[in-house]
Each structure stands twice: as C-alpha cells, then as structure tokens.
Amino acid sequence: MATRVIGAASLTRDLGRWRHDEPGAPAADSAKRPTRPAYVALAESIRLLIHDGRAPLGVALPSERDLATTLAVSRTTVTSAYTLLREHGYLISRQGSRSTVALPPTVVHDGTKPARSILAMMAQPEVATVDLTYAAMSAPPQMTEAYSYALQGLPTYLGTHGMDPVGVLLLREALARRFTDRGVPTAPDQILITLGAQHGLRLLLNVLTTPAERVLIEHPSYPNAIEAIRDVGARPVPVPMRPDGWDMDGIRSAARQTAASVAYLIPDFNNPTGLLMSADERAELAAIARETRMTVIVDESMVDLNLTEGESMPPAASFARGSEIVTIGSASKSFWGGLRVGWVRANQNLIAKLLGTRSTVDLGTPVMDQLATVHLLQHENEILTTRKEQLRSRRATLLDALAEDLPDWRVSPGAGGMSLWAQLPAPVSTALAATAPNHGVLLAAGPRFGVQGAFERFIRLPFTHEEPELRLAVKSIAATYAALTPHAADPLAPLAPLY
Amino acid sequence: MATRVIGAASLTRDLGRWRHDEPGAPAADSAKRPTRPAYVALAESIRLLIHDGRAPLGVALPSERDLATTLAVSRTTVTSAYTLLREHGYLISRQGSRSTVALPPTVVHDGTKPARSILAMMAQPEVATVDLTYAAMSAPPQMTEAYSYALQGLPTYLGTHGMDPVGVLLLREALARRFTDRGVPTAPDQILITLGAQHGLRLLLNVLTTPAERVLIEHPSYPNAIEAIRDVGARPVPVPMRPDGWDMDGIRSAARQTAASVAYLIPDFNNPTGLLMSADERAELAAIARETRMTVIVDESMVDLNLTEGESMPPAASFARGSEIVTIGSASKSFWGGLRVGWVRANQNLIAKLLGTRSTVDLGTPVMDQLATVHLLQHENEILTTRKEQLRSRRATLLDALAEDLPDWRVSPGAGGMSLWAQLPAPVSTALAATAPNHGVLLAAGPRFGVQGAFERFIRLPFTHEEPELRLAVKSIAATYAALTPHAADPLAPLAPLY
Numbered sequence: 001m002a003t004r005v006i007g008a009a010s011l012t013r014d015l016g017r018w019r020h021d022e023p024g025a026p027a028a029d030s031a032k033r034p035t036r037p038a039y040v041a042l043a044e045s046i047r048l049l050i051h052d053g054r055a056p057l058g059v060a061l062p063s064e065r066d067l068a069t070t071l072a073v074s075r076t077t078v079t080s081a082y083t084l085l086r087e088h089g090y091l092i093s094r095q096g097s098r099s100t101v102a103l104p105p106t107v108v109h110d111g112t113k114p115a116r117s118i119l120a121m122m123a124q125p126e127v128a129t130v131d132l133t134y135a136a137m138s139a140p141p142q143m144t145e146a147y148s149y150a151l152q153g154l155p156t157y158l159g160t161h162g163m164d165p166v167g168v169l170l171l172r173e174a175l176a177r178r179f180t181d182r183g184v185p186t187a188p189d190q191i192l193i194t195l196g197a198q199h200g201l202r203l204l205l206n207v208l209t210t211p212a213e214r215v216l217i218e219h220p221s222y223p224n225a226i227e228a229i230r231d232v233g234a235r236p237v238p239v240p241m242r243p244d245g246w247d248m249d250g251i252r253s254a255a256r257q258t259a260a261s262v263a264y265l266i267p268d269f270n271n272p273t274g275l276l277m278s279a280d281e282r283a284e285l286a287a288i289a290r291e292t293r294m295t296v297i298v299d300e301s302m303v304d305l306n307l308t309e310g311e312s313m314p315p316a317a318s319f320a321r322g323s324e325i326v327t328i329g330s331a332s333k334s335f336w337g338g339l340r341v342g343w344v345r346a347n348q349n350l351i352a353k354l355l356g357t358r359s360t361v362d363l364g365t366p367v368m369d370q371l372a373t374v375h376l377l378q379h380e381n382e383i384l385t386t387r388k389e390q391l392r393s394r395r396a397t398l399l400d401a402l403a404e405d406l407p408d409w410r411v412s413p414g415a416g417g418m419s420l421w422a423q424l425p426a427p428v429s430t431a432l433a434a435t436a437p438n439h440g441v442l443l444a445a446g447p448r449f450g451v452q453g454a455f456e457r458f459i460r461l462p463f464t465h466e467e468p469e470l471r472l473a474v475k476s477i478a479a480t481y482a483a484l485t486p487h488a489a490d491p492l493a494p495l496a497p498l499y
Numbered sequence: 500m501a502t503r504v505i506g507a508a509s510l511t512r513d514l515g516r517w518r519h520d521e522p523g524a525p526a527a528d529s530a531k532r533p534t535r536p537a538y539v540a541l542a543e544s545i546r547l548l549i550h551d552g553r554a555p556l557g558v559a560l561p562s563e564r565d566l567a568t569t570l571a572v573s574r575t576t577v578t579s580a581y582t583l584l585r586e587h588g589y590l591i592s593r594q595g596s597r598s599t600v601a602l603p604p605t606v607v608h609d610g611t612k613p614a615r616s617i618l619a620m621m622a623q624p625e626v627a628t629v630d631l632t633y634a635a636m637s638a639p640p641q642m643t644e645a646y647s648y649a650l651q652g653l654p655t656y657l658g659t660h661g662m663d664p665v666g667v668l669l670l671r672e673a674l675a676r677r678f679t680d681r682g683v684p685t686a687p688d689q690i691l692i693t694l695g696a697q698h699g700l701r702l703l704l705n706v707l708t709t710p711a712e713r714v715l716i717e718h719p720s721y722p723n724a725i726e727a728i729r730d731v732g733a734r735p736v737p738v739p740m741r742p743d744g745w746d747m748d749g750i751r752s753a754a755r756q757t758a759a760s761v762a763y764l765i766p767d768f769n770n771p772t773g774l775l776m777s778a779d780e781r782a783e784l785a786a787i788a789r790e791t792r793m794t795v796i797v798d799e800s801m802v803d804l805n806l807t808e809g810e811s812m813p814p815a816a817s818f819a820r821g822s823e824i825v826t827i828g829s830a831s832k833s834f835w836g837g838l839r840v841g842w843v844r845a846n847q848n849l850i851a852k853l854l855g856t857r858s859t860v861d862l863g864t865p866v867m868d869q870l871a872t873v874h875l876l877q878h879e880n881e882i883l884t885t886r887k888e889q890l891r892s893r894r895a896t897l898l899d900a901l902a903e904d905l906p907d908w909r910v911s912p913g914a915g916g917m918s919l920w921a922q923l924p925a926p927v928s929t930a931l932a933a934t935a936p937n938h939g940v941l942l943a944a945g946p947r948f949g950v951q952g953a954f955e956r957f958i959r960l961p962f963t964h965e966e967p968e969l970r971l972a973v974k975s976i977a978a979t980y981a982a983l984t985p986h987a988a989d990p991l992a993p994l995a996p997l998y
Contacts, residue, residue: 338661
C-alpha cells in the first residue's frame with residue numbers, strides 16, 4: 001500500500017504564518033519579527049498541525065527540498081526542523097523512504113501497544129468523512145426568496161457605480177431599528193456594513209490596536225479571532241472561563257495588570273462553550289471597560305441562537321455609558337455563511353475611523369447580499385424559530401449519542417450557540433483530532449480554541465449537521481477514542497525541550 | 500449666511516490613519532510608529548485634505564475640543580496643529596468665530612485678488628454635483644440576468660455552510676480557461692477568488708511584505724494601492740512614468756538599488772493615465788523581476804477596456820518563466836462595482852499561502868456574486884463591446900469639451916481604461932480640487948495618485964459618466980479654473996517649513 005503524501009503546497013497552506021511569534025513569548029522589537037530560530041518555529045508549527053490532525057499520522061511529509069522551495073527558506077532550515085521533529089518522535093524515517101508523521105510514545109501509548117500501532121490502524125481504507133471542524137448550518141429555505149427579493153430591489157442600485165464601503169441605507173436602518181428594539185438606541189450612521197463579523201473584527205483591530213499591544217480574550221475563544229489578533233501584531237491575553245461562565249474578577253485584574261486597551265468577548269453563546277453572560281456580569285463588564293479605559297469588542301454572531309426557553313440577555317452595549325462597548329454581528333450564523341454580510345455598531349467617530357481605512361482592505365459589501373439580508377431580517381422570527389428547533393433537536397441527538405458511546409466524557413451544554421465543549425477524561429484532544437480522520441471524522445482539537453497549548457482535555461463538537469451524520473460522527477469519535485489510551489500522558493509535556 | 504461646518508466625526512473619517520509616517524521619511528524602528536510630533540502629522544493631514552478639496556475652502560473646522568475628543572488626542576495637539584495651519588495660511592480665524600479653511604496666498608493668487616477672494620466665491624449657492632473622484636460605471640443591462648442565472652445555480656450551494664475562502668470551482672475554472680486562452684496556461688487551483696482586486700492586493704501584501712519593506716510602484720499609480728502598501732507598513736518606491744509609457748531602465752535601477760522584493764504595476768491601461776505597456780517592455784519587466792528576485796503584482800482591473808482598434812497586449816504573466824509575475828483581476832471595472840468579485844492568479848504555493856492567512860481578514864467571497872460573475876464572463880464579448888463603445892464615445896465627448904472650454908490643458912488619451920490624465924499649464928491641481936466643489940464638481944487632485952506631493956500639474960478626469968454630465972462637469976471645471984490664476988506658484992512649496 002502506497003504511503004499517502006502531503007504536498008509541499010498543501011503543507012505550506014496549512015502552516016499559514018508559521019514564523020509568527022509563539023503566544024506568550026516575550027515581546028520582540030517588532031511584532032512580526034520572529035524571536036526563535038526559523039527551524040524551531042517551523043518544527044513547532046508542523047507539530048501543531050500533527051496534533052490537530054491536519055498532518056495525519058502515517059502520511060509522508062514533502063521532501064526537504066520541495067518544502068524549502070515552497071516556503072522560500074534554506075534547505076538547512078527544513079532539515080533541522082525535520083531532525084528536531086524526529087528527535088521528539090513526531091516523524092519516523094524508514095530506510096530509503098520519506099519521513100512519515102507519528103506521535104511520540106509519551107503522547108499515545110497504552111503500555112502494550114507501541115506508538116507505531118497507530119500507523120497500522122491507518123492502513124484501513126478511508127471512510128466517508130463528517131467534517132466537525134466548523135460550526136455552521138446549511139441555508140434556510142427562505143434564502144432563495146431572499147435573493148429574489150434582492151433581485152427586485154437591485155435596479156435602484158444598478159444606475160450607480162455600486163461600490164459601497166458604508167452599506168446600503170435600507171440595511172443600516174433595519175439593523176439600527178433592531179438594536180434600538182433590543183434596548184440599544186442606534187442611528188443608521190452608527191452602523192457599518194462589513195463582509196461578516198470576522199471582517200468587522202479585522203477592521204476594528206486595524207484601527208484600535210498598535211503592534212505588540214495586548215488584547216484581552218476569554219479562554220476558550222473563537223480561533224479565527226485569536227489568529228486575527230496575532231496577524232495585526234497584537235498579543236492575545238487569555239482570561240480563563242469558569243465551567244459555568246465568566247470570571248469577572250479575572251477580567252478586571254487582567255485588564256488592570258496588562259493595560260490592554262482592547263478586549264474581544266463573545267458573551268452571547270460563547271464559541272465554543274455556548275455559555276451566556278448574565279445581565280449583572282454585562283453591567284460589570286461595561287464598568288470594567290470604563291475603569292480601565294478599555295474598548296470591548298462584543299461578538300454577537302451567535303446572539304440569535306438562544307436554545308433555552310428563557311429570554312435572551314440585554315445586549316452588552318446596553319450597559320455602556322459611552323463608547324466602551326463596540327458590537328460586531330453577522331448574518332452567517334443566523335442565516336447562511338454563503339451570504340457575506342456582517343456589521344459593526346459603534347459611535348459615529350469610530351465608524352468614521354473604520355471607513356477612513358477600509359479602502360486599504362476592500363472597497364465595500366456586495367449590494368445583492370445586503371438586500372437579501374434586509375429580507376431575511378424581515379422574516380427572522382420565522383427563520384430563527386425553525387433554526388433553533390433544529391439546533392435543539394440536533395443537540396439532543398448529539399448528547400444522547402455521546403451518553404451512549406462515550407459515557408465518560410463530561411458534556412454540559414451551554415444556553416445556546418452551535419457547539420458543545422466536551423471535557424475528556426484525559427488530555428488526548430490533539431491525539432484524538434490527529435487520528436480521527438482515519439475513522440471518518442474531522443475534529444478541531446481543543447488547543448485551537450486557546451493559546452499556549454491549553455485545552456488538551458477539551459474538544460468542540462458542533463451540532464450543526466443533520467442527526468444521522470451526528471450519530472455517525474459520534475460512532476467514529478468513539479472508535480478513535482477507544483484506540484487511544486484513556487490515560488495518555490499530557491501530549492504537550494514534551495513541548496519544553498523544543499525551545 | 501451661516502458658515503458651513505465640518506463635523507468632528509466627518510473630519511476624523513477623512514483623516515483616516517493620519518499618524519502614518521510621511522512617505523519618504525527615513526525608516527522608523529517600527530513601521531507604524533510616527534516619527535513626527537503628533538501635531539505636525541495632524542496639521543499635514545488636514546492640509547492634504549484642504550488641497551484635495553475634502554475640507555472645502557471657507558468651511559469651519561470642528562472646535563479644538565471636539566476634534567481632540569474624537570481623535571483621542573490631547574487638546575494641545577489640536578491647538579498646535581491649528582496654530583501651525585494658521586501660520587501657513589491654511590486657516591483663517593475671525594474674532595469670536597471658528598477657524599475656517601483657506602489656501603495661502605502662495606497657492607492661489609493672481610496679483611490683484613488676495614486669497615480671501617476665494618472665500619467670497621464660496622458664498623454662491625451650492626449647485627448640483629458631478630462626482631469625478633471615481634472611475635467606475637453603472638451596471639450593464641445584463642446584470643439582472645446574471646443574478647437570475649446565479650439564483651438558478653444557487654440550490655447546489657444552499658445545502659453547504661456556504662463559507663468559501665477559495666472560490667466556487669465553476670468560476671475558478673472559467674477564469675483559468677480565460678487565462679489559458681490569453682496565453683497563460685492556468686489550472687483552477689492557481690486561482691483564488693477574492694472580494695475584488697484591492698482585496699487581492701491586500702492579501703498579497705500581507706503575505707509578501709514585511710514592515711518597512713520597499714514596494715516599487717509606477718508613478719502615477721492607483722491611490723488605494725498606495726494606501727494599502729502604507730497600511731501594511733511597507734513603503735512605496737515611485738518610478739516616474741514617461742509621458743508615453745514606462746521607464747524600464749528606471750524600473751530596473753530602482754529594483755536593484757532599493758532591493759524591493761515586491762512591485763505593484765498596472766501595465767494594462769494604467770490608472771490614471773490609460774497607458775498600455777508594450778510586449779517588449781512586458782518581456783523586460785519579467786526579466787527584471789527574475790534578475791532582482793522581485794515579485795511583480797500586475798493589476799489587470801482595466802485589462803478588458805482596450806479603447807484602440809488594435810489588439811491587446813499579451814498578459815504580463817505570459818512572459819514569466821517561474822513565479823515572478825502574480826496577476827490580480829476584478830469584475831468591478833469590466834462589469835460592475837456592486838459585484839464584489841476579484842481574483843489572484845499565482846502559482847499553487849502562493850495561493851496556498853494566501854489561503855492560509857485569509858481567515859484573519861474575512862471568511863470568503865459570496866456565492867451569489869461568484870455565480871453571477873460566471874454568467875457575465877460567458878457574455879463578456881457582448882457586454883464589453885457595448886461598454887467600450889460607451890467609453891470611446893464618452894472619452895470623445897470629454898476631449899471635445901476640454902478642447903473647447905480648457906484649450907490650454909494638455910490631454911493625450913491613453914490606449915484604454917476609464918480616465919484621462921490631464922496636464923495643467925500650472926501646478927494648481929490641489930487648488931482646483933479644493934475649489935471645484937463650489938462649482939458643482941468633485942475632483943481628485945493629482946497628488947492623490949502619487950507620493951511625496953507629486954503631480955500638482957496633473958488631474959485625473961474619468962470618462963465613466965454619461966455625456967451630458969461630462970459636458971456639465973467640464974463647464975464647472977473651466978469655471979473653477981478661470982477663478983484660479985493660471986500661473987500660481989507651486990502650492991506644495993511651503994511644505995518644508997512644516998517639518
């Protein structure tokens with residue numbers, strides 16, 4: 001049987017900005033200048049991919065020469081990185097063949113089977129794959145109707161050049177009314193239409209942060225947000241969440257101690273935990289922001305997905321007295337990810353600043369998608385009622401399947417959102433994600449949702465797929481888990497010697 | 500008559516990132532750290548807005564307190580900036596009233612009328628405005644049809660989560676075929692679909708540049724590209740164009756001397772000049788890129804708008820032997836700006852790198868707009884034939900009107916694109932743009948298309964509006980011009996004392 005090979009281009013893509021400073025490393029002169037030798041950074045980044053299952057066990061890495069070429073580094077850098085990985089048990093080289101991905105015995109072992117038994121397991125034919133690395137649903141049936149509506153409204157805009165960095169007034173008015181109805185009086189010129197919440201976050205980070213600045217995050221948090229904070233050269237400061245919610249004292253003292261001028265939080269159904277911040281805590285958050293002169297970016301992407309019978313909480317921004325809370329929102333989770341529409345709600349000055357620099361990133365949001373969003377907002381009650389019923393039912397199915405097939409996993413669902421944050425009996429999350437593809441399921445390992453290698457005992461399980469797929473996925477996860485030792489050592493323990 | 504006032508929010512928006520280093524200033528430790536006192540940077544930026552007509556003559560600036568609050572700077576900074584502007588004649592304060600915008604006598608004078616006569620001129624009632632600050636057309640009639648087609652194709656994608664960072668295969672295949680037909684063999688996985696050419700440029704700059712790096716540009720060039728280069732912390736290195744084309748020796752020696760690793764060029768109907776690079780020069784450009792190991796980003800936004808009877812040139816990328824030429828393109832100019840679709844054509848390794856970091860900026864291109872673009876590409880011959888006829892006819896109208904109303908302006912149209920680059924008899928471009936709004940036309944001053952205050956003798960005149968508007972615009976420009984002295988001193992001369 002031929003060994004599977006990761007192409008150099010594909011590995012390069014997965015590596016992304018591998019030269020990035022390691023989170024938590026001391027501040028460098030310039031935020032984008034690496035503080036470690038390139039080969040160590042490269043070895044670290046490849047190891048993270050192995051832990052995440054993005055470089056599956058048993059597959060061959062590209063040749064040193066190929067990888068050096070595509071990464072535009074010296075061959076020595078790649079050779080040294082591979083050597084380091086080999087020394088730590090992450091690569092196995094057999095006579096005359098390429099280096100293949102492995103996990104060191106300290107990571108996966110059960111006393112009797114050596115780590116290589118994992119490789120044997122991989123000889124199974126590939127099975128159909130359920131992708132649990134994303135938490136997003138397919139489109140509601142109203143989507144076609146929404147675009148038909150947009151098509152009818154389009155002629156008004158066809159006579160213009162169409163480039164729209166602010167957003168069409170119709171949509172800004174609808175969103176301003178929606179905020180106002182939710183208790184946050186808002187004028188249309190306090191709304192900037194973006195290409196999604198992530199784009200809104202990026203524009204805000206461009207304007208609000210300077211290199212090496214601290215940005216406070218709850219921990220766990222949304223992986224793409226953590227990456228965006230790093231990509232602008234700022235440094236995420238994690239504040240651990242408690243199992244049942246936010247640690248407000250922790251947020252206060254982190255804000256004071258690090259003098260972070262910006263925070264990024266998801267109080268409405270945190271991604272991945274689904275937890276909901278209480279009204280009192282929201283009031284306290286706003287007070288902390290005022291005390292420490294910190295701008296809190298509140299991500300409301302999941303706000304419409306309350307899966308309890310209770311009321312939603314008042315928006316975080318309703319506790320602001322000035323400009324301390326900035327809200328970002330999105331149509332991607334409530335409606336559909338193929339619709340690239342999000343928004344920023346802030347005071348007019350900040351909206352003005354965002355507009356002043358947006359043209360360096362993009363020239364505006366598509367008109368059609370904006371008009372479709374107007375229609376979807378008009379029908380949101382009906383759409384969201386169905387969506388929440390689906391999510392409740394899928395969550396129940398996922399919980400049942402987990403209780404049956406993985407009874408020793410601890411899962412306490414949050415109040416809403418699209419995922420569970422499951423606690424494993426042992427720190428095997430990356431080992432699980434690393435081997436899951438061979439059992440037909442793709443997982444994002446817990447550490448993706450944090451910094452500094454945290455969350456090795458956790459894994460995010462989205463419940464956005466249909467029930468049969470969820471049941472199949474849990475069977476696959478259980479099979480993967482059964483093949484791992486339930487008391488494997490902490491796989492991140494050998495991290496230290498790499499530095 | 501009440502004085503018009505610029506709000507603090509509006510001025511803040513126009514100022515954008517006013518703390519940015521001045522182009523051409525010596526390299527600072529960190530690219531985003533200002534090297535000048537804040538009040539000088541602020542004064543400089545306000546002065547640029549005055550020269551550009553974005554802070555029109557005679558209007559009052561916000562109070563020092565208001566502006567300090569919205570910019571989040573000390574009041575002393577604003578006070579000092581206003582004082583500096585006042586000293587240089589850019590602000591006039593009358594007893595008990597606010598500071599109003601002016602131009603110093605060295606900028607606008609004709610010996611008999613003092614600069615203040617400009618203020619008198621502003622007392623005219625405002626007239627209907629033709630906006631010549633952008634070069635973009637309204638949508639072609641096929642746009643509705645394109646979205647209807649997209650709506651029919653949509654069901655295929657509604658069953659997925661819809662987030663599409665790579666681009667739908669149908670569109671990538673269509674673009675790959677188009678490049679191949681033009682003589683640049685291209686596979687679909689060499690295409691990344693973006694949210695427009697500007698977004699493609701930004702993603703490329705994020706991946707290809709490091710702070711303080713030099714990026715070679717032709718001069719004049721596209722203002723948003725220059726801003727994007729600055730926004731990633733890189734420094735544009737201008738290579739002056741000759742009146743009839745590119746200075747290849749200048750590009751070669753600039754590449755050698757500055758060791759720029761990236762260049763950004765618009766060889767197909769340069770914006771603003773409309774000039775077209777010859778095939779020999781394209782071959783030479785690729786050779787220079789190879790010699791100096793420089794990646795050339797070629798912007799093909801205007802490539803479909805050849806307004807001569809002749810053939811278009813072979814694509815720049817067709818002269819590449821390796822990965823030295825990266826192409827960015829857009830549907831905005833060929834079809835419509837309300838459709839946010841562009842692309843990057845590169846080798847698979849670079850596409851992989853772009854994909855690896857894209858999620859820090861946005862999560863993908865809207866599906867509907869991509870499907871609509873597939874339809875537009877299928878009908879591009881018919882759409883572009885009409886579009887080019889319209890542009891030829893509008894350009895002829897603009898040339899006629901200029902010959903009649905402004906016979907001393909030198910205008911030699913390029914081979915295509917959407918604008919003329921008019922040479923004025925005197926360096927009054929900013930004065931012209933500053934006073935034009937009072938005559939009912941908005942202009943982008945020549946210096947916007949360059950760095951270091953160049954192009955004071957030039958102004959870009961797009962011919963994307965319909966004929967009656969173009970004729971009206973030229974009348975307005977002629978009236979503005981007549982009110983200025985034809986031999987005004989170089990308005991940027993007084994720049995030096997500000998430092």
